[in-house]
Every structure is written in structure tokens, then in C-alpha cells.
Amino acid sequence: MFESFWRANGEEATIVIPGWQTMSYFSDVSNLCWFLEPEFAKQIRRLHGLVGNAVVEDRHIVVGTGSTQLFQAALYALSPSDALQPIPVISAVPYYSSYPAVTDFLHSGLFRWAGDANAFQGENYIELVCSPNNPDGFMKQAVLKSDTGKTIHDLAYYWPQYTAISSPANHDIMLFTASKSTGHAGTRVGWALVKDQEIAKRMTKYIELNSLGVSKDSQLRAAKILKVISDGYEFPNSIDAKFFDFGRNHMRNRWERLREVVRETGIFSLPEFPSEDCSFTGDRTSSFPAFAWVKCEWENAQDCAAFLKSYNILTRSGKHFGAGLNYARVSMLDRDETFDVFIQRLYSIK
Amino acid sequence: MFESFWRANGEEATIVIPGWQTMSYFSDVSNLCWFLEPEFAKQIRRLHGLVGNAVVEDRHIVVGTGSTQLFQAALYALSPSDALQPIPVISAVPYYSSYPAVTDFLHSGLFRWAGDANAFQGENYIELVCSPNNPDGFMKQAVLKSDTGKTIHDLAYYWPQYTAISSPANHDIMLFTASKSTGHAGTRVGWALVKDQEIAKRMTKYIELNSLGVSKDSQLRAAKILKVISDGYEFPNSIDAKFFDFGRNHMRNRWERLREVVRETGIFSLPEFPSEDCSFTGDRTSSFPAFAWVKCEWENAQDCAAFLKSYNILTRSGKHFGAGLNYARVSMLDRDETFDVFIQRLYSIK
Known part of the structure; x- marks a missing residue:
């Protein structure tokens, strides 16, 4: 990413x-x-x-x-x-x-x-x-x-x-x-x-x-x-590139897109993060983690990773993390093209 | 080296x-x-x-x-x-x-x-x-x-x-x-x-x-x-540098200098290697190992590493290699200056 x-x-x-x-x-x-x-x-x-x-x-x-x-x-x-x-x-x-x-x-x-x-x-x-x-x-x-x-x-x-x-x-x-x-x-x-x-x-x-x-x-x-x-x-005058600003904006954008499709499909839920003061930027910000911990809320899809796989979405099953099959972990750090495809495929589920 | x-x-x-x-x-x-x-x-x-x-x-x-x-x-x-x-x-x-x-x-x-x-x-x-x-x-x-x-x-x-x-x-x-x-x-x-x-x-x-x-x-x-x-x-026409030739000449030179000082001092012995045909160079050559496995032949120096250390020569004792204290391993790959000092210190023993 x-x-x-x-x-x-x-x-x-x-x-x-x-x-x-x-x-x-x-x-x-x-x-x-x-x-x-x-x-x-x-x-x-x-x-x-x-x-x-x-x-x-x-x-x-x-x-x-x-x-x-x-x-x-x-x-x-x-x-x-x-x-x-x-x-x-x-x-x-x-x-x-x-x-x-x-x-x-x-x-x-x-x-x-x-x-x-x-x-x-x-x-x-x-x-x-x-x-x-x-x-x-x-x-x-x-x-x-x-x-x-x-x-x-x-x-x-x-x-x-x-x-x-x-x-x-x-x-x-x-x-x-x-x-x-x-x-x-x-x-x-x-x-x-x-x-x-x-x-x-x-x-x-x-x-x-x-x-x-x-x-x-x-x-x-x-x-x-x-x-x-x-x-x-x-030394912002010599290098005009703020890595963490780029990173946070990019991650926020991805998380907003993910939350939108999750809301629209209604099959999954995502963790909700509180907003906190960031001492580095001086702003109040939510979290935009490197992974999305997706929970399948739908009764017909209790093996979340298997269900997502049937839509060609590769995740890691919750069972590997000591949690239930109804959870799956999705990477939020893939290249832009890959992330776009992931969001499209999620939309195709509804 | x-x-x-x-x-x-x-x-x-x-x-x-x-x-x-x-x-x-x-x-x-x-x-x-x-x-x-x-x-x-x-x-x-x-x-x-x-x-x-x-x-x-x-x-x-x-x-x-x-x-x-x-x-x-x-x-x-x-x-x-x-x-x-x-x-x-x-x-x-x-x-x-x-x-x-x-x-x-x-x-x-x-x-x-x-x-x-x-x-x-x-x-x-x-x-x-x-x-x-x-x-x-x-x-x-x-x-x-x-x-x-x-x-x-x-x-x-x-x-x-x-x-x-x-x-x-x-x-x-x-x-x-x-x-x-x-x-x-x-x-x-x-x-x-x-x-x-x-x-x-x-x-x-x-x-x-x-x-x-x-x-x-x-x-x-x-x-x-x-x-x-x-x-x-x-492609010798584009790159005029033969690494293994440099390496063998350099190692041969170091071993000759080491064998000479060992001969002169008479306290140590070194392994003797047979000459073999080398399919890579087409020459007959002896071995010039990366380490010299030194044996103390002198009765007063049966802990070879400790004896050499008393002359400021750092080696590794034979005991670490499953062998006797009368052996010590010396690196032959140090920088030229370090190797020169090593040879000088060996001469100082006689």
C-alpha cells in the first residue's frame, strides 16, 4: 500500500x-x-x-x-x-x-x-x-x-x-x-x-x-x-512528503470504503474504534488498522473465511487466532488495485 | 581480506x-x-x-x-x-x-x-x-x-x-x-x-x-x-578482474609467510596439504585454508591459545572444536594490516 x-x-x-x-x-x-x-x-x-x-x-x-x-x-x-x-x-x-x-x-x-x-x-x-x-x-x-x-x-x-x-x-x-x-x-x-x-x-x-x-x-x-x-x-522545505499523513489518509479512505460496503450488504460487522487525541498530529482520530477483523452476522455464513472464499475473497479464518469460525481477518495493506477488487467483490455479495 | x-x-x-x-x-x-x-x-x-x-x-x-x-x-x-x-x-x-x-x-x-x-x-x-x-x-x-x-x-x-x-x-x-x-x-x-x-x-x-x-x-x-x-x-574483455585468481594468490602468499615463520620459530606445526589438480584453473595447487589449525609442539606451551594470547595473538582454543588444548585456530582472512601484525608477533616468539 x-x-x-x-x-x-x-x-x-x-x-x-x-x-x-x-x-x-x-x-x-x-x-x-x-x-x-x-x-x-x-x-x-x-x-x-x-x-x-x-x-x-x-x-x-x-x-x-x-x-x-x-x-x-x-x-x-x-x-x-x-x-x-x-x-x-x-x-x-x-x-x-x-x-x-x-x-x-x-x-x-x-x-x-x-x-x-x-x-x-x-x-x-x-x-x-x-x-x-x-x-x-x-x-x-x-x-x-x-x-x-x-x-x-x-x-x-x-x-x-x-x-x-x-x-x-x-x-x-x-x-x-x-x-x-x-x-x-x-x-x-x-x-x-x-x-x-x-x-x-x-x-x-x-x-x-x-x-x-x-x-x-x-x-x-x-x-x-x-x-x-x-x-x-x-525539514519540510527540503522534502515535501509527509509519510504518516499519506498513510493515515490512505488508511482512513480504505476503512471508509470498507465500512460503507459492510453497511450496505448487512452480512458482516466490523470493530468500532473510539476517536482519540493523537499527540503526533494534534488531531482527534479513529483507528485504521492494518487488518479488518470481519465477523459474519448472517446465519447461513457461519464459516466466514469459507463464505468469503466462495466470492474469491482470500482471508484468514478466525480459528487461527484462537477465535471462532465466524471471524476472518482481511489485509488492508494490499496494493490499491487489489483493494479495489476486494471492495467490488464484497459488493457482489448483497 | x-x-x-x-x-x-x-x-x-x-x-x-x-x-x-x-x-x-x-x-x-x-x-x-x-x-x-x-x-x-x-x-x-x-x-x-x-x-x-x-x-x-x-x-x-x-x-x-x-x-x-x-x-x-x-x-x-x-x-x-x-x-x-x-x-x-x-x-x-x-x-x-x-x-x-x-x-x-x-x-x-x-x-x-x-x-x-x-x-x-x-x-x-x-x-x-x-x-x-x-x-x-x-x-x-x-x-x-x-x-x-x-x-x-x-x-x-x-x-x-x-x-x-x-x-x-x-x-x-x-x-x-x-x-x-x-x-x-x-x-x-x-x-x-x-x-x-x-x-x-x-x-x-x-x-x-x-x-x-x-x-x-x-x-x-x-x-x-x-x-x-x-x-x-x-567476459574478460569487459571486466579485467579475476576474483578467484586474486584470492588464491593472496591466500598462497599468506600461507607461505605463515609456514616460514612457523619453520623459523620451531614451536608450532601446521597441517600439510597435498597438491591436487584443479579443474577450474587447470593448475596443480595445494590448499590455502581460511583458517590455520596450529599445533603447539613445545612442552612449555600445551595450552596453545593461552600461550599465543600472551603474545597478543587472538585465536580460538582447540577445545571448542572437540580437540586438545594444544591446538588453536587462527583466521587467515583478516585485513592485510592485521595479518601483517599477526606474522610479526609470531616472529617475536622465537
């Missing part, structure tokens, strides 16, 4: 890498995360400072091959290595459908998927909090409270194009990714802001063992892209 | 990526490995064809974030998911020091490090064969033979700068990496040549779950670098 922005404004974001650059494994041996490119770290801190969506002071930055790898690094870092039983990993329903598979695919003795946080009983756990939440778009907080429980905050969607920025998030481990913030999924770069030094060290160790660092080419490219976004707001 | 080559010949290897390129997760949805950039696949096949170091016909290519990630993908792919016990992972001593840690750090229920292949008894196992071997530089073959045993061939160093190319390697799973073939460690890109389609699918699944693909920026850059190397041999 953000491709059209970068096509229009991408000249400044172009990167040139000569054959002899960034050949070493190392980026900054004085840094705890020794494979983090200093320029990328600088642009991460700058962008969070500009947007006001996360506290960066006194935080360690750990870079990863997307937030998927960082999520596993955080599980590793938070798991006691001498535990007799794997630590339960939980998240409130509906949770991101990849969490169970990514947690369990190696049958790790350190951690184990344990399902819905609301159904969990115990003092030792790792709770995943995705906010705004994938799939339903709501702002979330940890469900459980315990002195020994740990949390990982997946803040991939806490950016102004998706929701109001109410205050800088301030949690122990916060995950972000280029794919959702700027649209550069293929670059496979994410970052974690980590409060505790020992946890940051263990996350770094995971990435060292798992992939011996993170592509420097991608880090340099992501640094350039974050820089162009910040420049657009801080 | 290869940086000086790329500084002299890197103009052609420069890559330019505009802001709007390679934004999607997908590279080629028609390919089994859907995140593999087609141009990178093409240049991989072309370079192996030119060098003659591996069979590429009827092989699936799986791309990874370095061969470290691919190694884990291969363990995952070869492990029965319904086994009651983790499958033993073994390698003949001296083995690459990272194998045990990378195999075991997640306490996987699928696979478990089991040490020296020569000491192993059983029919079910995954044997790691590194050839030329890290740390000792010798060409290796699988130690065990069993109908149910599996092998992973780590061929990171099977390139003309390190050894004679005797024939195209032809194994079930062969791992390669840009960091050792071209010197671009920071790009974090490796590739596997895989015979069996189901194994290639499972390796792809691992990388999907572990990092949702591999940096496209890095793949495009690596494609460009491999292309420049092949062009240097196939």
Missing part, C-alpha cells in the same frame, strides 16, 4: 552500496548489539522521538531479521535456561496467528505455547501483547499481573497511519518492524527497544547464534528510509 | 536500490522457495557452473540469512517431527566450534548435539560434513554410513581461493555462503542446494517461521557480486 508513496517520493530514499562496503560481520564492537549499524540506531531513536510512540532514552536497541526473529530472541532471552519445564507463552484471544507456530516449531525445551492469556493460571509465563492488536486492531494491555510473569510488547502497528499516538509506550521489551512502519517488508529488518541490559545481551546472543547478525545492506537501507520520513517532518 | 579486491574492482558491483523497490515479502510465488530473488538464483547457478564445484542441475535453491540459518533449517528439515527422542547431530573431530552451540541453544526436542562422529554408535543421526573443514582445512567425507542416517555438507570453503576444485560436489544438502565465497559477511546471505523437494520445502518452512524470508536487498546485492565474478571470467 505504501509503495505509491515511495514511488512518488523515493528518490531521496535511494541507496547506493559499492562492492567493498559493509563486508565485515561487525558494525560497532563497542555496542552491546555489535551487529547494529550506528546510523540505523540513530535514525530509529530520531523517528521515535519525532512520533512520540515509544520511550528511547536509556533503552538498548537490538536489531533483527524482521520482528519475527526478534520475537524468538525475546522468548529465548526471557526463558530461564535451567528450568525443568518450558515456560508457558500466552496471549489474549484473538492473538496473532503466527505466535503459536513460531513458538512451537522447534519443540523448544525453553518455552511452549499455552494459548489464551485469559484462560491461563500460574505465576510464571511470557505474555505477548500486540497493540494495536493483530488481528482486531484494538489497543491492548497485558491481561495478567505477576511479579514473576514477563511481557513482550509487539508494537508493529503503533504508528500514526494506523492509530492515534496517545503517549510514548514504556515497556520492558518493545518490538517494531520496517514492514509495518514504512512498508518495506522485503528488507526484513526490525528492532527491539529493551530496558534491561542482560535481556538485551541475551537477545543479541540469540541473533548471533541464529543468523550471526542482520543484513547490513538492509540496515543501511532502512536507516535511509527512516531518515527520509523524519526529514519530511523536520 | 577480499576487501582490497572489491575496492579495486568494486565499481561494477555497486548496487542502487530506489525507495520503492523490493517492498513485498514475496520474490517469486511460483518457486518452492517463494522468497528467493530469481536473479540471485540465476547467478548462483551460473557461478557454480563456471567454477564446477557443485552440481546445480535438478537442485532446489533455498536462500538463508547466512549459512548459519540454513544449517538450522536443514536440521529442522531432516528431523522427524514425530520422534520421541531428538535425533543426534554429530561431526568428526575437529568440528566447527559453532555446531554444538547452534544445535543446542533452544533445547530443541527435534535434534540434539551428540559430539564426535567417530565415537557415535547408532543408525539414526544427522552427520555434519564440513569440506574443506573448519578448522583444519582438509577435504572431508562422511564418517558414518547408514540407510537411515542423514548428512549435511557445509561447503562454505569449497572455492578455488582455498583449495583445488577436483569435481562438482554432489550431495543431498550442500550449504554455501557469500561471506566465505566472496567475502561479504555483512550481507548475511547463504544458499543451499537441495536434492529432495520435500526437504527443500521443509527448509523453506523453517526460514518462513524463523524470519519470514531473507533480505531482498542482500539477495540483490549478492546477485550483483556473483555476476561481477562470473563476468570477470566469461
Whole structure:
């Protein structure tokens, strides 16, 4: 979806890498995360400072091959290595459908998927909090409270194009990714802001063992892209392109079109989001999540994903998110042409 | 070490990526490995064809974030998911020091490090064969033979700068990496040549779950670098730079200097490699491995790494490779200045 922005404004974001650059494994041996490119770290801190969506002071930055790898690094870092039983990993329903598979695919003795946080009983756990939440778009907080429980905050969607920025998030481990913030999924770069030094060290160790660092080419490219976004707001005379304004307008437009067709067909319902003050734009705004969490209200269509599929609309069934078959998740980030076809096909249902 | 080559010949290897390129997760949805950039696949096949170091016909290519990630993908792919016990992972001593840690750090229920292949008894196992071997530089073959045993061939160093190319390697799973073939460690890109389609699918699944693909920026850059190397041999009129010739000459020179100082000091010994016909160059050549596997012959220096450290020479102790303290591994790939200092410090011992 953000491709059209970068096509229009991408000249400044172009990167040139000569054959002899960034050949070493190392980026900054004085840094705890020794494979983090200093320029990328600088642009991460700058962008969070500009947007006001996360506290960066006194935080360690750990870079990863997307937030998927960082999520596993955080599980590793938070798991006691001498535990007799794997630590339960939980998240409130509906949770991101990849969490169970990514947690369990190696049958790790350190951690184990344990399902819905609301159904969990115990003092030792790792709770995943995705906010705004994938799939339903709501702002979330940890469900459980315990002195020994740990949390990982997946803040991939806490950016102004998706929701109001109410205050800088301030949690122990916060995950972000280029794919959702700027649209550069293929670059496979994410970052974690980590409060505790020992946890940051263990996350770094995971990435060292798992992939011996993170592509420097991608880090340099992501640094350039974050820089162009910040420049657009801080030096509007030199770069006349406001990425988050483009993003929010585009998302609002898509959500308005989706709500209209849902109203007209009467078969589905959508989550309703409150309007909130956004400290970044100074406006009051609703949420325009990256996914629409569609509920089939029609009795003849209780398997929502299957019903939509019969109209050639590809979604992910609610069952993968710990929810019912009557729910389905639809991407709101596809290219304009694809989104247009999706809306047309929805209209064809009535 | 290869940086000086790329500084002299890197103009052609420069890559330019505009802001709007390679934004999607997908590279080629028609390919089994859907995140593999087609141009990178093409240049991989072309370079192996030119060098003659591996069979590429009827092989699936799986791309990874370095061969470290691919190694884990291969363990995952070869492990029965319904086994009651983790499958033993073994390698003949001296083995690459990272194998045990990378195999075991997640306490996987699928696979478990089991040490020296020569000491192993059983029919079910995954044997790691590194050839030329890290740390000792010798060409290796699988130690065990069993109908149910599996092998992973780590061929990171099977390139003309390190050894004679005797024939195209032809194994079930062969791992390669840009960091050792071209010197671009920071790009974090490796590739596997895989015979069996189901194994290639499972390796792809691992990388999907572990990092949702591999940096496209890095793949495009690596494609460009491999292309420049092949062009240097196939179109010598347009590119007057022969990477492997540069590499072999440089490595030979370093090994000659190392052997000379080892001879003069009389405290150490080095492996002796036979000369072999190289099908790529048509010459007879010895091996010039990426690491020197140094043995302390002096009675007063039985902890070789500690002894060398007292002369400010950083090595990795033989104990990490399943071998004795009297061995240490030295990198032969550092920058010229660092290598010069290393040789000077060795002379200071006598």
C-alpha cells in the first residue's frame, strides 16, 4: 500500500552500496548489539522521538531479521535456561496467528505455547501483547499481573497511519518492524527497544547464534528510509512528503470504503474504534488498522473465511487466532488495485 | 581480506536500490522457495557452473540469512517431527566450534548435539560434513554410513581461493555462503542446494517461521557480486578482474609467510596439504585454508591459545572444536594490516 508513496517520493530514499562496503560481520564492537549499524540506531531513536510512540532514552536497541526473529530472541532471552519445564507463552484471544507456530516449531525445551492469556493460571509465563492488536486492531494491555510473569510488547502497528499516538509506550521489551512502519517488508529488518541490559545481551546472543547478525545492506537501507520520513517532518522545505499523513489518509479512505460496503450488504460487522487525541498530529482520530477483523452476522455464513472464499475473497479464518469460525481477518495493506477488487467483490455479495 | 579486491574492482558491483523497490515479502510465488530473488538464483547457478564445484542441475535453491540459518533449517528439515527422542547431530573431530552451540541453544526436542562422529554408535543421526573443514582445512567425507542416517555438507570453503576444485560436489544438502565465497559477511546471505523437494520445502518452512524470508536487498546485492565474478571470467574483455585468481594468490602468499615463520620459530606445526589438480584453473595447487589449525609442539606451551594470547595473538582454543588444548585456530582472512601484525608477533616468539 505504501509503495505509491515511495514511488512518488523515493528518490531521496535511494541507496547506493559499492562492492567493498559493509563486508565485515561487525558494525560497532563497542555496542552491546555489535551487529547494529550506528546510523540505523540513530535514525530509529530520531523517528521515535519525532512520533512520540515509544520511550528511547536509556533503552538498548537490538536489531533483527524482521520482528519475527526478534520475537524468538525475546522468548529465548526471557526463558530461564535451567528450568525443568518450558515456560508457558500466552496471549489474549484473538492473538496473532503466527505466535503459536513460531513458538512451537522447534519443540523448544525453553518455552511452549499455552494459548489464551485469559484462560491461563500460574505465576510464571511470557505474555505477548500486540497493540494495536493483530488481528482486531484494538489497543491492548497485558491481561495478567505477576511479579514473576514477563511481557513482550509487539508494537508493529503503533504508528500514526494506523492509530492515534496517545503517549510514548514504556515497556520492558518493545518490538517494531520496517514492514509495518514504512512498508518495506522485503528488507526484513526490525528492532527491539529493551530496558534491561542482560535481556538485551541475551537477545543479541540469540541473533548471533541464529543468523550471526542482520543484513547490513538492509540496515543501511532502512536507516535511509527512516531518515527520509523524519526529514519530511523536520525539514519540510527540503522534502515535501509527509509519510504518516499519506498513510493515515490512505488508511482512513480504505476503512471508509470498507465500512460503507459492510453497511450496505448487512452480512458482516466490523470493530468500532473510539476517536482519540493523537499527540503526533494534534488531531482527534479513529483507528485504521492494518487488518479488518470481519465477523459474519448472517446465519447461513457461519464459516466466514469459507463464505468469503466462495466470492474469491482470500482471508484468514478466525480459528487461527484462537477465535471462532465466524471471524476472518482481511489485509488492508494490499496494493490499491487489489483493494479495489476486494471492495467490488464484497459488493457482489448483497 | 577480499576487501582490497572489491575496492579495486568494486565499481561494477555497486548496487542502487530506489525507495520503492523490493517492498513485498514475496520474490517469486511460483518457486518452492517463494522468497528467493530469481536473479540471485540465476547467478548462483551460473557461478557454480563456471567454477564446477557443485552440481546445480535438478537442485532446489533455498536462500538463508547466512549459512548459519540454513544449517538450522536443514536440521529442522531432516528431523522427524514425530520422534520421541531428538535425533543426534554429530561431526568428526575437529568440528566447527559453532555446531554444538547452534544445535543446542533452544533445547530443541527435534535434534540434539551428540559430539564426535567417530565415537557415535547408532543408525539414526544427522552427520555434519564440513569440506574443506573448519578448522583444519582438509577435504572431508562422511564418517558414518547408514540407510537411515542423514548428512549435511557445509561447503562454505569449497572455492578455488582455498583449495583445488577436483569435481562438482554432489550431495543431498550442500550449504554455501557469500561471506566465505566472496567475502561479504555483512550481507548475511547463504544458499543451499537441495536434492529432495520435500526437504527443500521443509527448509523453506523453517526460514518462513524463523524470519519470514531473507533480505531482498542482500539477495540483490549478492546477485550483483556473483555476476561481477562470473563476468570477470566469461567476459574478460569487459571486466579485467579475476576474483578467484586474486584470492588464491593472496591466500598462497599468506600461507607461505605463515609456514616460514612457523619453520623459523620451531614451536608450532601446521597441517600439510597435498597438491591436487584443479579443474577450474587447470593448475596443480595445494590448499590455502581460511583458517590455520596450529599445533603447539613445545612442552612449555600445551595450552596453545593461552600461550599465543600472551603474545597478543587472538585465536580460538582447540577445545571448542572437540580437540586438545594444544591446538588453536587462527583466521587467515583478516585485513592485510592485521595479518601483517599477526606474522610479526609470531616472529617475536622465537
